[in-house]
Amino acid sequence: MGKFTFRLPDIGEGIAEAEIVAWHVKVGDMVEEDGRVADMMTDKATVEMESPVTGRIISVAGDVGDVVAIGSPLVVIETEGEGEAEQAAPAPAPKAEVVEERIEAETPAIAAEPAPVPAPAPVAVPAPAPAAKAAPAPVRTGGAKVLASPAVRQRAQDLGIDLSEVRPSEEGRIRHADLDQFLAYNASGGYRTAGAERGDETIKVIGLRRRIAENMAASKRNIPHFSYVEECDVTALEAMREQLNAGRGDKPRLTMLPLLIAAFCRLLPQFPMLNARYDDEAGVVTRFGAVHMGIAAQTPAGLMVPVIRNAQALNLWQLAREIGRLADAARNGTAKSEELSGSTLTVTSLGPLGGVATTPVINRPEVAIIGPNRIIERPMFVPDGMGGERIEKRKLMNISISCDHRVVDGWDAASFVQAVKKLIETPVLLLAD
Incomplete structure (x- = not known):
């Protein structure tokens, strides 16, 4: 032999x-x-x-x-x-x-x-x-047809997961990332039937989850973060968005994100220290002329950051189309490597789950990350046009920003967010040349 x-x-x-x-x-x-x-x-x-x-x-x-x-x-x-x-x-x-x-x-x-x-x-x-080799126990599939590789089936069997309960990420085929996502939504770390006792289980952190953990740990370890949060009245911005959507024709539907990205891109030339990367080993800060906007996207495999190239050159409809295309590619696992790298500034939004305020972690080696939060309705005092005030229901949203204090001063971060607030509270300026 x-x-x-x-x-x-x-x-x-x-x-x-x-x-x-x-x-x-x-x-x-x-x-x-x-x-x-x-x-x-x-x-x-x-x-x-x-x-x-x-x-x-x-x-x-x-x-x-x-x-x-x-x-x-x-x-x-x-x-x-x-x-x-x-x-x-x-x-x-x-x-x-x-x-x-x-x-x-x-x-x-x-x-x-x-x-x-x-x-x-x-x-x-x-x-x-x-003849003596025992056949493996079948994986529970709940009677439904499930597409999965032998390795995925074996892992599901070891974890006691019913594959019919797992949502596939693409084309109906269940992959390891889908099992990871399923485990993340089960506090015990594995499948359990109704009424069964919740047991403890130790799960090794591997693959993309480990890479995310390493990146986040390195960012918090090496970057002195500070965060700033401001409340913005987006009532007029939301009204403009609804009007644009009503007459959009075959254009993609506008969400709040392309409007915000357009606002950021318009203001960044005045705040170049935010659209930058810091090479701490070389001691060099690179300020970019173009805005390559990273958009943090939650996928079945974990958090990914597809990149809108030259976002400052795109109009609202082009931004909306590119956001949708990149988010779908990230979720389906079809994004190209060049579409997942090279961002100069990142925006992370949880949409309706955005909470009142967030303190996002910087996507190293960038020096800032912006986090729009959930829109809520609250009564506010507004001018009544006769020198007084009246109470009116308004739509409010907090904008959070985290910055690298080695590169960005608190004054700069606050000034940028205040400029964003002024721009989105007077949204007609977004459409002005």
Whole structure:
């Protein structure tokens, strides 16, 4: 018998390492040539690794969540014949299925050059006879037809999740990200039937969720945040939006977001310190002329930030169309890597869930993030036109901004928000040249 060492091949785009997000084999399993071995997640996509040979798995590189460097052993396979063999280097890019596009990792890797993960010592596990191999327990599907890969079904089985209860992210096919989303909405971390006791479960943070955690931790650790919140009367802005929508024809429906982005873009030339990135290692601040507006979007896979390129050059209808297109692409996993990177300023809005005020975390290496909040109706004192005041029901919205205090002064942030307040409270100015 011989041994074949399958090393993690070059996935392309300058990727130096990849994270193990799922194993399709374990020590002792037989694998066919072109059979799936593991799912590896990079900064751009999840890639399926396929075995180049037929044989029995005698060692694997690590556990789910471990990071493997390009060129390091992924699995060692016992094959027919004598001697040891390895794939030719450099290996060609593997057959890959882009399962989900991911937000660009704006923070440096934890280790610039991670040491290769050593393969554990081979464990002699006799291959079981096919007749004696027990069939796995079926995954609950509630009688409905469910599309999912074997790895997803196995994970659902391990977690006790009924796949018919999981909402697929695209084309009716359930993926690992959909299971993650399902778990996030169940406090116990797994599926439970009505009346069952809630048990504790420890879930390893891997994949996109770990990348988000690393980015947010790096942002809070490295950036001295400060936040500023102002209340704005958007009654007139909402009335204008309704009028524009009433006569829009085949144009996309306007939400509040394109109106706000148009206001931000009009004012940013007066506040260039906000439309910037800070390279803290080089000690350099780059102020951008164009506004590449990031729009934080919640997807089944987690938070992503698609980017509207040159937002300052788009009119309201073009902004609305681009916001809809990018949000759909992020949710469906079809966004391109260049559409998920390069933002110079980010706006994050939870729409009706926006709350009274937010203190959003900056999307590093940007220096500011803006958070519109929920619109509420409240009585206010307004001028009555005769020198007095009257009480009137008005639509109010708070605008929050978080800034990097190393680059942006409190006066600048407050002045910008006050300018936004003045502009959106007199919305006709948005349509003026």
